[in-house]
Amino acid sequence: MTATSNTLVKRIAIFGSTGSIGTQALDVIAAHPDKFSAEILTAHSNHELLIEQALKFNPNCVVIGDEKKYMPVKDALSMTDIKVFAGEKALEEVAAMDCYDMMLAAIVGFAGLKPTMVAIENAKPIALANKETLVVAGSIIMQKAYEKRVPIIPVDSEHSAIFQCLVGEGRNRIEKIILTASGGPFFGKKPNFLVNVKRDHALQHPNWTMGAKITIDSATLMNKGLEVIEAKWLFNLEPEQIQVVIHPQSIIHSMVQFNDGSIKAQMGLPDMKLPIQYAMAYPNRIDNNFPRYDFRRNSTLSFDEPDMRTFRSLALAIDAMKKGGNMPCILNAANEIAVYAFLRNRIGFLDITEVVDRAVNNITFIENPSLDELFASDEQAREFSAGLMEL
Ligand code: NDP
Numbered sequence: 001m002t003a004t005s006n007t008l009v010k011r012i013a014i015f016g017s018t019g020s021i022g023t024q025a026l027d028v029i030a031a032h033p034d035k036f037s038a039e040i041l042t043a044h045s046n047h048e049l050l051i052e053q054a055l056k057f058n059p060n061c062v063v064i065g066d067e068k069k070y071m072p073v074k075d076a077l078s079m080t081d082i083k084v085f086a087g088e089k090a091l092e093e094v095a096a097m098d099c100y101d102m103m104l105a106a107i108v109g110f111a112g113l114k115p116t117m118v119a120i121e122n123a124k125p126i127a128l129a130n131k132e133t134l135v136v137a138g139s140i141i142m143q144k145a146y147e148k149r150v151p152i153i154p155v156d157s158e159h160s161a162i163f164q165c166l167v168g169e170g171r172n173r174i175e176k177i178i179l180t181a182s183g184g185p186f187f188g189k190k191p192n193f194l195v196n197v198k199r200d201h202a203l204q205h206p207n208w209t210m211g212a213k214i215t216i217d218s219a220t221l222m223n224k225g226l227e228v229i230e231a232k233w234l235f236n237l238e239p240e241q242i243q244v245v246i247h248p249q250s251i252i253h254s255m256v257q258f259n260d261g262s263i264k265a266q267m268g269l270p271d272m273k274l275p276i277q278y279a280m281a282y283p284n285r286i287d288n289n290f291p292r293y294d295f296r297r298n299s300t301l302s303f304d305e306p307d308m309r310t311f312r313s314l315a316l317a318i319d320a321m322k323k324g325g326n327m328p329c330i331l332n333a334a335n336e337i338a339v340y341a342f343l344r345n346r347i348g349f350l351d352i353t354e355v356v357d358r359a360v361n362n363i364t365f366i367e368n369p370s371l372d373e374l375f376a377s378d379e380q381a382r383e384f385s386a387g388l389m390e391l
């Protein structure tokens with residue numbers, strides 16, 4: 001039976017299939033062919049992996065972002081009936097196709113925004129890994145999702161935890177959410193140490209293996225800042241209702257405190273496959289053989305306050321959230337450019353935050369930006385940041 005003729009099989013479009021989240025999502029699909037199929041796969045430049053994935057999962061179509069890679073992909077798939085597209089625009093075109101039931105938004109960065117917007121316009125449920133989409137355009141995205149009655153199910157582990165804690169709570173009021181953070185590889189370190197941190201060291205995360213950009217964001221704590229903004233939009237919270245707590249073991253993935261003071265936590269060993277499969281299968285939980293957490297063997301779960309004076313990115317993100325408008329968009333764009341430069345050894349670790357700080361203080365503030373204005377702010381912040389670093 002083909003995937004499309006079986007209504008029990010959910011057809012997933014994986015935008016960013018060659019990344020850390022994308023490949024783990026394909027592992028989940030491979031483990032549950034009776035529940036999921038991969039109908040759209042997209043990559044930016046890794047055409048070899050895209051071809052390999054396409055031959056294994058036989059999707060309806062693939063997109064390679066880099067147009068120079070179109071012919072190699074087309075040739076390699078010429079014996080199949082898989083459609084091949086290339087270029088940025090093609091991402092939006094395939095997002096509008098009817099051949100899938102849910103988009104897994106797993107492109108990294110601002111580039112994920114447009115295709116996700118198109119999917120929502122076309123009433124496709126979203127499993128959202130790409131937090132930058134909500135950071136940049138949370139208000140517009142959530143409004144559109146509401147209008148189109150599109151569920152946005154978080155994949156980010158903290159937000160998946162909160163989402164899971166809220167299942168069955170109806171209209172019960174959230175007093176606050178407690179967003180846990182591992183603290184990253186430099187937890188407890190001070191600027192005199194951080195000033196000498198190099199790329200390879202910053203890429204070593206203690207608990208998670210992820211793509212390069214989010215790993216650096218985790219080291220600066222910008223990732224937690226982006227997640228605070230993501231949580232605000234997903235769960236309709238005021239900034240005061242979001243508390244960040246350092247929890248180095250990454251066993252509690254986040255918590256919700258309700259109006260009666262009761263706190264619910266979602267726990268488990270750190271493994272992104274769990275929130276990925278939860279989002280894809282929601283409202284069902286599906287069996288797996290992932291390792292289980294054993295309370296008898298692991299006695300210590302510890303908690304701490306984040307050091308926002310050292311890890312200023314978190315403070316900058318919270319400020320941007322409070323200011324609202326295009327500020328989070330500017331913060332995100334400057335951060336993307338600065339992380340890009342750091343990964344190429346063009347700037348130091350502490351410079352990442354410095355670039356973001358200057359951008360949020362120099363680009364014109366817009367209180368109620370349209371989507372076009374957000375695109376313009378993004379471009380402006382990128383140019384400004386690149387100029388600072390002479391990129
Ligand atoms: P990766 O860098 O591993 O993968 C990114 C994916 O996006 C790849 O498929 C890549 O293609 C594609 N891509 C990169 N740039 C572009 C572009 N300009 N246009 C189109 N596609 C592009 O990232 P992750 O999987 O780590 O992260 C993806 C998203 O999920 C991020 O927003 C991240 O914050 C979020 N997330 C990730 C977690 C994780 O554990 N990794 C945890 C929680 C959230 P190619 O391979 O060809 O470059």
Ligand code: MG
Binds near residue numbers: 157
């Ligand atoms: Mg996270």
